[in-house]
Amino acid sequence: MHPYLLSFLIFASLATCCVRDHAFHRPRSIVKRQSTPLVPLTSDEAILANSFDNNTVSDWNYYYTHGAHLAGTNRTMAQWTADRWSENGFQTRLDEYLTYLNYPVSHSLSLTYPNGSVFKASLEEAVLTEDETTSYPDRIPTFNGYSFTGNATAEYVYVGRGQVADFEALLRLSVPLEGKIALAKYGGPFRGLKVKNAALYGMIGCVLFTDPGDDGNITEANGYAAYPDGPARNPTSVQRGSVQFLSTYPGDPTTPGYPSKEGSPRADKSPVVPSIPSLPISYAEAIPLLRALDGFGTPGSQVNRTNWVGALNVTYSTGPAPGATLSMSNVMRDAITPIWDAVGIINGTIQDEVLVIGNHRDAWIVGGAADPHSGSAITVELSKAFGRLLATGWKPRRTIVLCSWDAEEYGLVGSTEWVEEHIAWLTGSTVAYLNIDVGVSGKSPGLSATPELSTIATNTMKKILWPTSPNETLYDAWSAESDGEVGVLGSGSDYTSFLHNGISSLDMGADQGPDDPVYHYHSNYDSYHWMSTYGDPGYHYHAAMGQYLTLLAYHLANDEMIPYDLPAYTIALRSYYDELLATINSSSEMVDTSELAAAIAQFETSATEVMALMDQAVSTDDAALKTVVNHKFRDFQRGFTSAGGLPDREFFKHVVNAPGIDTGYAPTTFPGITEAVVAGNFSRAAEWVGRTSLGIRRAADILKT
Numbered sequence: 001m002h003p004y005l006l007s008f009l010i011f012a013s014l015a016t017c018c019v020r021d022h023a024f025h026r027p028r029s030i031v032k033r034q035s036t037p038l039v040p041l042t043s044d045e046a047i048l049a050n051s052f053d054n055n056t057v058s059d060w061n062y063y064y065t066h067g068a069h070l071a072g073t074n075r076t077m078a079q080w081t082a083d084r085w086s087e088n089g090f091q092t093r094l095d096e097y098l099t100y101l102n103y104p105v106s107h108s109l110s111l112t113y114p115n116g117s118v119f120k121a122s123l124e125e126a127v128l129t130e131d132e133t134t135s136y137p138d139r140i141p142t143f144n145g146y147s148f149t150g151n152a153t154a155e156y157v158y159v160g161r162g163q164v165a166d167f168e169a170l171l172r173l174s175v176p177l178e179g180k181i182a183l184a185k186y187g188g189p190f191r192g193l194k195v196k197n198a199a200l201y202g203m204i205g206c207v208l209f210t211d212p213g214d215d216g217n218i219t220e221a222n223g224y225a226a227y228p229d230g231p232a233r234n235p236t237s238v239q240r241g242s243v244q245f246l247s248t249y250p251g252d253p254t255t256p257g258y259p260s261k262e263g264s265p266r267a268d269k270s271p272v273v274p275s276i277p278s279l280p281i282s283y284a285e286a287i288p289l290l291r292a293l294d295g296f297g298t299p300g301s302q303v304n305r306t307n308w309v310g311a312l313n314v315t316y317s318t319g320p321a322p323g324a325t326l327s328m329s330n331v332m333r334d335a336i337t338p339i340w341d342a343v344g345i346i347n348g349t350i351q352d353e354v355l356v357i358g359n360h361r362d363a364w365i366v367g368g369a370a371d372p373h374s375g376s377a378i379t380v381e382l383s384k385a386f387g388r389l390l391a392t393g394w395k396p397r398r399t400i401v402l403c404s405w406d407a408e409e410y411g412l413v414g415s416t417e418w419v420e421e422h423i424a425w426l427t428g429s430t431v432a433y434l435n436i437d438v439g440v441s442g443k444s445p446g447l448s449a450t451p452e453l454s455t456i457a458t459n460t461m462k463k464i465l466w467p468t469s470p471n472e473t474l475y476d477a478w479s480a481e482s483d484g485e486v487g488v489l490g491s492g493s494d495y496t497s498f499l500h501n502g503i504s505s506l507d508m509g510a511d512q513g514p515d516d517p518v519y520h521y522h523s524n525y526d527s528y529h530w531m532s533t534y535g536d537p538g539y540h541y542h543a544a545m546g547q548y549l550t551l552l553a554y555h556l557a558n559d560e561m562i563p564y565d566l567p568a569y570t571i572a573l574r575s576y577y578d579e580l581l582a583t584i585n586s587s588s589e590m591v592d593t594s595e596l597a598a599a600i601a602q603f604e605t606s607a608t609e610v611m612a613l614m615d616q617a618v619s620t621d622d623a624a625l626k627t628v629v630n631h632k633f634r635d636f637q638r639g640f641t642s643a644g645g646l647p648d649r650e651f652f653k654h655v656v657n658a659p660g661i662d663t664g665y666a667p668t669t670f671p672g673i674t675e676a677v678v679a680g681n682f683s684r685a686a687e688w689v690g691r692t693s694l695g696i697r698r699a700a701d702i703l704k705t
Contacts, residue, residue, distance in 0.1 A: 088387030190664025
């Protein structure tokens with residue numbers, strides 16, 4: 001056992017020691033920041049926490065990161081995962097789905113200068129002697145999942161981050177877009193929406209690159225050596241990834257709303273996949289493309305768009321440059337192919353109350369040490385911890401279901417198909433879904449959740465030591481990073497299908513901070529060597545995040561009363577309402593939101609009453625009343641789902657929060673109303689005031705005593 005874990009045991013047993021984003025949506029403060037001592041552990045909690053060994057977590061991470069395991073090609077790894085869980089007392093199986101995926105065949109990209117000379121991009125990441133998996137013969141090419149097979153040759157335009165507002169800015173500047181190729185910087189909206197937007201503005205191809213300006217302080221420009229010699233970004237790193245239109249609907253594009261099984265009817269996939277080719281490239285190979293635009297169009301400094309200018313030694317001019325043309329080719333192989341979700345179960349004593357914990361297993365690369373296998377390694381160690389507790393004779397009140405999803409990277413496919421298949425059981429029994437995807441890519445803990453989970457989630461942090469300093473808790477570190485604010489769930493990971501079927505959800509991880517080594521997202525350099533050298537040497541942060549997830553799961557599965565804080569949801573609704581009013585007040589018309597205000601007030605009354613009913617059930621030790629309250633807690637989120645979903649995207653049914661239509665990842669609160677106001681569709685906004693209010697009243701009615 002590592003000394004850090006030994007120190008955890010000492011502090012936990014004595015309990016006398018005092019202790020002093022990925023982007024998060026932070027307009028509110030549901031949880032106040034404070035300094036607290038390390039909270040002592042119960043005997044069960046101590047068994048769970050002390051089961052974590054950073055050395056075995058490292059071993060699990062090593063296994064997952066030393067062989068190609070692209071979606072639909074990793075059955076052996078799925079079975080290995082199920083076998084580890086089975087050894088620890090879980091009943092396991094593999095659930096198979098037949099899904100549409102596509103795989104790379106060939107690609108090319110070249111720039112022809114006005115003088116006829118040609119720059120040909122390699123579209124490859126450098127092989128590094130120090131990092132063995134970068135040279136594996138089965139390493140996966142750079143490509144975009146669900147990308148369009150096609151060729152394009154044209155002049156090109158730099159389009160910033162590729163948001164609708166970026167394209168509109170270009171039109172105002174009279175930059176020609178029709179028939180051109182888009183060159184877009186990563187960051188901001190989901191990459192698929194960049195490609196979608198390019199096509200909507202008449203462009204015929206899209207090239208995507210990562211800019212070191214998004215890397216925080218750890219850059220070569222600031223004197224840091226590039227990986228593998230130092231913690232800065234390797235200039236040849238390439239971010240692969242899906243280009244599905246994630247904010248329309250995730251899952252198999254050919255089976256919207258129903259599971260992908262043998263004989264399932266196949267729908268037209270065109271509403272959610274691109275109609276133009278796309279290619280991801282490194283910043284080293286983006287520099288010649290950007291530099292060829294210098295002096296043409298509008299300089300980046302004059303475009304007046306946030307994050308338009310990056311950190312490369314170019315002007316980020318819009319172009320086009322007369323006579324400078326890109327030629328791109330992207331050839332993909334379509335397939336209807338099996339994927340496999342590993343499922344492990346510990347049956348509880350209450351059959352109609354279930355906790356689901358999930359992490360995905362597929363990766364764009366041989367490695368994936370952070371994404372997803374920091375989470376994979378943690379879930380294997382979590383199964384070991386619960387196995388040791390089971391060995392004492394313990395059995396959870398609620399059933400625990402552990403899932404390892406396949407094909408998350410393409411578009412949350414494995415989890416979406418599984419939810420679609422089991423929707424009746426899930427909505428009749430599931431208390432919560434806990435998601436860990438990138439468990440560790442840095443030292444900055446992050447948390448997003450539906451608000452009723454905020455109190456148990458943050459209180460549990462106070463029981464975990466954070467490795468940054470000897471007496472710091474996870475809560476201290478999280479508070480310093482987040483200002484004590486729990487993030488709002490958008491999309492981009494496997495909680496999405498659960499949330500939009502009215503299931504309380506939470507997503508956690510430790511992310512790269514501005515002074516952490518650069519995490520090479522979806523690159524060959526997200527490898528075991530990078531993680532063990534720079535990301536988390538010794539795997540101490542993995543162990544701490546695993547302890548946290550395990551203790552949180554324990555309480556949700558085993559506390560007599562489901563540990564929800566319903567007044568916290570009221571606070572959140574009122575904060576979202578204030579934001580909505582600000583959006584309306586900045587628009588060209590007013591919208592009557594009095595019905596929404598009344599619905600929130602009704603919810604507040606019900607939330608207060610049900611918490612009082614819980615206190616009564618506990619004080620009188622009334623088993624039947626405890627069940628009534630727990631089922632209200634379990635079910636109230638179902639009320640927030642709207643039949644038919646949000647406008648033009650029926651998958652997303654939650655009326656309180658959803659991914660933004662032009663972000664894909666980041667959340668929009670009261671999305672039906674907010675997006676209608678932003679679009680200037682005030683009749684739709686008024687309609688969605690009614691529909692949103694109805695959802696909140698339904699949730700209130702479920703809680704009503």
